[in-house]
Amino acid sequence: MISVTGARKTYGDFVALDGVSLDIPAGSLTALLGPSGSGKSTLLRAIAGLEGLDHGRVGIGGTDVTGIPPQKRGIGFVFQHYAAFKHMTVRDNVAFGLTIRKRPKAEIARKVDDLLEIVGLDGFQHRYPAQLSGGQRQRMALARALAVDPEVLLLDEPFGALDAKVRADLRQWLRRLHDEVHVTTVLVTHDQEEALEVADRIAVLNKGAIEQVGDPVSLYDRPANDFVMSFLGSVARLGGQLVRPHDIALHRDRERAQQLDARVGGGPGVLEASVERVVRLGFEVRVDLRADTGERFAAQLTRAEADALSLEPGDTVFAHTVAPTNPAEAEPALAI
Amino acid sequence: MRTSTPARLGLRTVALAYLFVLVAVPIVLILWRTFEPGLGTFVDSVRTPAAISALNLSLLIVAIVVPLNVVFGVATALALVRGRFPGKGVLQAVVDLPFAVSPIVVGVSLILLWGAGGWFGGVESLGFQVIFGLPGMVIATLFVTLPFVVREVEPVLHEIGTEQEQAASTLGASSWQTFWRITLPAIRWGLTYGVVLTIARALGEFGAVIMVSSGFPGVSQTLTLLVHSRYIDDHNTYGAYAAATLLMGLAVATLLGMTLLDRKRSTR
Numbered sequence: 043m044i045s046v047t048g049a050r051k052t053y054g055d056f057v058a059l060d061g062v063s064l065d066i067p068a069g070s071l072t073a074l075l076g077p078s079g080s081g082k083s084t085l086l087r088a089i090a091g092l093e094g095l096d097h098g099r100v101g102i103g104g105t106d107v108t109g110i111p112p113q114k115r116g117i118g119f120v121f122q123h124y125a126a127f128k129h130m131t132v133r134d135n136v137a138f139g140l141t142i143r144k145r146p147k148a149e150i151a152r153k154v155d156d157l158l159e160i161v162g163l164d165g166f167q168h169r170y171p172a173q174l175s176g177g178q179r180q181r182m183a184l185a186r187a188l189a190v191d192p193e194v195l196l197l198d199e200p201f202g203a204l205d206a207k208v209r210a211d212l213r214q215w216l217r218r219l220h221d222e223v224h225v226t227t228v229l230v231t232h233d234q235e236e237a238l239e240v241a242d243r244i245a246v247l248n249k250g251a252i253e254q255v256g257d258p259v260s261l262y263d264r265p266a267n268d269f270v271m272s273f274l275g276s277v278a279r280l281g282g283q284l285v286r287p288h289d290i291a292l293h294r295d296r297e298r299a300q301q302l303d304a305r306v307g308g309g310p311g312v313l314e315a316s317v318e319r320v321v322r323l324g325f326e327v328r329v330d331l332r333a334d335t336g337e338r339f340a341a342q343l344t345r346a347e348a349d350a351l352s353l354e355p356g357d358t359v360f361a362h363t364v365a366p367t368n369p370a371e372a373e374p375a376l377a378i
Numbered sequence: 379m380r381t382s383t384p385a386r387l388g389l390r391t392v393a394l395a396y397l398f399v400l401v402a403v404p405i406v407l408i409l410w411r412t413f414e415p416g417l418g419t420f421v422d423s424v425r426t427p428a429a430i431s432a433l434n435l436s437l438l439i440v441a442i443v444v445p446l447n448v449v450f451g452v453a454t455a456l457a458l459v460r461g462r463f464p465g466k467g468v469l470q471a472v473v474d475l476p477f478a479v480s481p482i483v484v485g486v487s488l489i490l491l492w493g494a495g496g497w498f499g500g501v502e503s504l505g506f507q508v509i510f511g512l513p514g515m516v517i518a519t520l521f522v523t524l525p526f527v528v529r530e531v532e533p534v535l536h537e538i539g540t541e542q543e544q545a546a547s548t549l550g551a552s553s554w555q556t557f558w559r560i561t562l563p564a565i566r567w568g569l570t571y572g573v574v575l576t577i578a579r580a581l582g583e584f585g586a587v588i589m590v591s592s593g594f595p596g597v598s599q600t601l602t603l604l605v606h607s608r609y610i611d612d613h614n615t616y617g618a619y620a621a622a623t624l625l626m627g628l629a630v631a632t633l634l635g636m637t638l639l640d641r642k643r644s645t646r
Contacts, residue, residue: 092544092547092548111547115548118548126544127546127560128542129566138546138549138559142550142555185546188549
């Protein structure tokens with residue numbers, strides 16, 4: 043388990059971490075999620091010892107490692123841009139930590155081959171990083187980090203430099219790998235989808251502070267504030283309230299809309315809006331709308347719903363929410 | 379940008395003619411004059427005791443200067459790229475100073491500093507002769523070759539960044555291990571090029587060295603000084619051509635040697 047207490051770090055006038063405290067349970071896969079400049083990478087690098095803290099303490103596995111250099115923290119670190127040792131073969135890259143530890147040659151060879159098989163790079167032993175694709179390089183970097191049997195695995199935007207398809211594949215692969223290896227993992231990302239898909243716990247950071255910590259479902263359903271709600275999943279602003287686009291229903295008939303809205307209650311009421319654009323995104327349909335108040339928002343419908351309404355730009359519809367998702371109305375968020 | 383065919387051909391002709399007249403013609407002329415009387419004459423001319431001594435002295439200076447420049451050049455480049463300290467801008471400028479200052483000025487200032495009556499002139503009375511001795515020539519050569527390793531290694535250090543080194547440290551490598559296993563292999567191309575330039579410049583240095591050398595044939599003449607004294611003092615023009623050709627041969631051999639070495643290493 044990892045525990046960070048009162049971590050503070052400034053760069054000149056910029057406050058990167060403003061008194062952050064966070065406990066990460068052993069064996070979990072936790073995502074540090076936030077926009078750029080939120081301090082998530084600084085927090086990860088502080089856990090690794092690559093960045094010193096102005097104040098605060100870091101503990102790994104019950105030991106206080108605050109003053110201990112990264113070499114002795116028992117960590118594995120994966121960088122966004124792979125940090126592959128370019129002059130070494132894949133085998134030598136993965137073996138690096140073991141070579142430094144002067145393990146017997148036979149043991150190193152066996153372990154490296156095992157790891158390369160796990161990450162799907164068997165047969166690539168003698169290639170150089172320049173001969174690998176981005177995804178392969180990152181898997182090599184993961185194998186290299188895992189080779190030293192780290193107590194915690196720290197991933198800094200590991201899929202940030204990859205294209206969308208490879209990224210999605212690697213995400214699922216990482217999740218499966220974690221289920222097999224069970225090493226305590228911390229993943230830094232600015233991609234909410236990635237956090238929701240991979241992590242079993244998410245800490246949302248903003249401006250150097252933690253906004254909320256919890257499992258993906260409770261964060262999505264019961265965000266502690268507007269920031270968490272708008273950062274985790276998409277939102278629309280309807281009559282001054284933040285709502286999920288898929289929680290907006292559209293009707294041709296005003297009375298029907300009012301009846302249904304009264305049944306839910308607590309929403310911003312029924313808004314008259316005109317359709318500006320209908321975008322078909324595969325199974326989903328996004329409808330861009332403009333309320334008679336001038337407010338613009340988007341509703342997300344299923345294809346069947348959209349087909350039933352047969353919307354065209356210029357049509358007038360009546361919108362209301364089907365679930366009160368504004369944090370103010372929601373149950374209290376999970377305590378930090 | 380597209381240029382018309384005649385313009386392109388014209389530009390090429392001018393560029394080639396420029397190179398030809400300024401670089402190729404003088405070199406070819408010297409080679410031709412050297413080998414015109416036959417290979418035997420050339421060999422005889424570069425096997426005189428004075429020539430052999432000059433060759434040895436030039437190589438000795440290179441052998442002392444290159445390791446010093448490698449160690450201090452890499453250290454300086456690391457400080458300039460990675461370090462954060464006051465006066466970094468001044469250090470940057472100081473490193474470039476040898477490019478700007480004429481070598482002859484360097485020679486004069488070294489005499490002022492180390493010669494009899496200079497600030498450090500006292501070492502001479504202790505029996506350690508700097509000016510008109512080997513140390514003076516080494517210091518002069520160090521001064522003029524100082525920027526090469528620094529300026530070749532610096533951009534490579536910038537380019538590789540610190541991530542590989544950080545990765546090595548998270549994998550348990552100490553700073554020393556990281557330097558030898560990660561940093562040094564990563565900068566080896568820049569370092570190699572810096573060394574080649576250092577060797578070439580050290581062999582070819584004339585202005586600074588002539589000021590601080592006693593210039594005795596067979597004792598304190600480098601190859602460049604030999605070329606000069608044969609031509610000016612001895613009116614032995616052929617001997618000067620031959621020594622010049624030897625000097626050029628060494629420089630070309632350095633270049634070839636380094637290229638082959640690196641090719642071998644990178645295809646390993």
